[in-house]
Amino acid sequence: MRLRNIVELDYLLLLPVLALITCGILFIYSSGITSDGIQVSNEFFKQIVWASIGLVITLALSMIDYRRFYNISVYIYLFSLLPLIYTLFFGHSIYHATRWLRIGSFGLQMSEFVKISVILLLARYLADTENNKESFSRFIVSCSIIFIPLIIVLLQPDLGTALVYIAILITMLFLASLPMRYIAFMISCIALTGVLMVLPFWQTHILGRTFPFLTALTSLRFISLTILFFVFIASISLFGYIKFKKQYFFWFVYSSVIMVFSLGVSYAARLVLRNYQIMRLVVFLDPNVDPRGAGWNIIQSVTAIGAGGFMGRGYLQGTQSQYRFLPEQSTDFIFSIFSEETGFIGAIVVFTLYTLIINRLLYSMKKTIDPFAKYILAGLAGMIGFHFIVNIGMTMGIMPITGLPLVFMSYGGSSILSSMIGIGLALSIYVRRFNR
Numbered sequence: 001m002r003l004r005n006i007v008e009l010d011y012l013l014l015l016p017v018l019a020l021i022t023c024g025i026l027f028i029y030s031s032g033i034t035s036d037g038i039q040v041s042n043e044f045f046k047q048i049v050w051a052s053i054g055l056v057i058t059l060a061l062s063m064i065d066y067r068r069f070y071n072i073s074v075y076i077y078l079f080s081l082l083p084l085i086y087t088l089f090f091g092h093s094i095y096h097a098t099r100w101l102r103i104g105s106f107g108l109q110m111s112e113f114v115k116i117s118v119i120l121l122l123a124r125y126l127a128d129t130e131n132n133k134e135s136f137s138r139f140i141v142s143c144s145i146i147f148i149p150l151i152i153v154l155l156q157p158d159l160g161t162a163l164v165y166i167a168i169l170i171t172m173l174f175l176a177s178l179p180m181r182y183i184a185f186m187i188s189c190i191a192l193t194g195v196l197m198v199l200p201f202w203q204t205h206i207l208g209r210t211f212p213f214l215t216a217l218t219s220l221r222f223i224s225l226t227i228l229f230f231v232f233i234a235s236i237s238l239f240g241y242i243k244f245k246k247q248y249f250f251w252f253v254y255s256s257v258i259m260v261f262s263l264g265v266s267y268a269a270r271l272v273l274r275n276y277q278i279m280r281l282v283v284f285l286d287p288n289v290d291p292r293g294a295g296w297n298i299i300q301s302v303t304a305i306g307a308g309g310f311m312g313r314g315y316l317q318g319t320q321s322q323y324r325f326l327p328e329q330s331t332d333f334i335f336s337i338f339s340e341e342t343g344f345i346g347a348i349v350v351f352t353l354y355t356l357i358i359n360r361l362l363y364s365m366k367k368t369i370d371p372f373a374k375y376i377l378a379g380l381a382g383m384i385g386f387h388f389i390v391n392i393g394m395t396m397g398i399m400p401i402t403g404l405p406l407v408f409m410s411y412g413g414s415s416i417l418s419s420m421i422g423i424g425l426a427l428s429i430y431v432r433r434f435n436r
Helices: 001-009 011-031 041-062 069-092 111-127 135-155 158-174 178-208 211-216 220-244 246-273 275-285 296-307 334-367 373-396 415-433
Strands: 090-095 095-102 106-109
Touching: 011 041, 011 334, 011 415, 041 415, 069 095, 069 111, 069 135, 095 111, 095 334, 106 111, 106 415, 111 135, 111 373, 111 415, 135 158, 135 178, 135 246, 158 178, 158 373, 178 211, 178 246, 178 275, 220 246, 296 334, 296 373, 334 373, 334 415, 373 415
Parallel strands: none
Antiparallel strands: 090 095, 095 106
């Protein structure tokens, strides 16, 4: 049975993953070379160890029937929350963020593994309720499954990983064919929350002048009164909708709730998130407002990518990495180092490999007859796709810096292990795609 599983593995999924991991190791090594040719980091060796462990886990999971995780998905979810909560209070802090759980000399970022447990539990719930016509209750329960770990992650604080949970939720809800107004509600809330959170900083650092309304967004009294106003509007509109059944009353309620949620969360976010995290959103609009501070990473990243040209400078020839101009160059900005040394051609290869991975996940999702498996694959596609789009976007300066790694390529044991667990589940589903 196991030999047959090995033969039937989806190698069109596994091989691109291995290719990206290999590229990652090569350029993690490159990022540790100085202009004098001295190796100042052993991160590449650690990455080889993590990648090897990840590959073993992937192959082991491909041998296990993924349906075994159906009955224990609740326990996996609850068990994964315990170290996440522990990390919040007793974890190891780096750069003012408490995200790592120390185990000897190793550090694990538990929020990476919770992504998988969230996908499993949400997949089970959506599969169990496929015939449930109460779409609103499905939406609320689905959001609850996501928001519990999401809130914990935001308190660490880790905005980038929190957004990954949202991407997973939206992808899986879309597959579940929930009304688009629910998904539009979430996207509108996130977008408006980001705008309201950044506006007070934007007027100070970019506009150079202040407006009373924008300044008031930092006032608890103003926020509270505004929220009460929209709650009042929503209450009257809800009464009108129930009594007269007019659709426009529903949209008044819909819009008011978005405003209430966005105002409340934007104010809370300014209390929880560090100023440097909010400044990352500000410098996305104009990196030159703080070129030697918050804008430095974007400027140096864009410079590195542009310096690569069409063919690149050549392996181990990147100046941005060797002169240490680019911080976090083995993690968040590994694509910048890669592009400087391999150029446009190399970037196209990476884009193609990620496209193949997403395409194979979607192909397996289309072929499998098990709803539980379909939702798992959708969640994995959303997770990997979001990491890819956001990381590449931030290195190019077309998206805010969120600190998200480039899965399979960036240095980090937690990231590669959780991603390989996901690939192992996908391979297991592919082998059993005609079973239910």
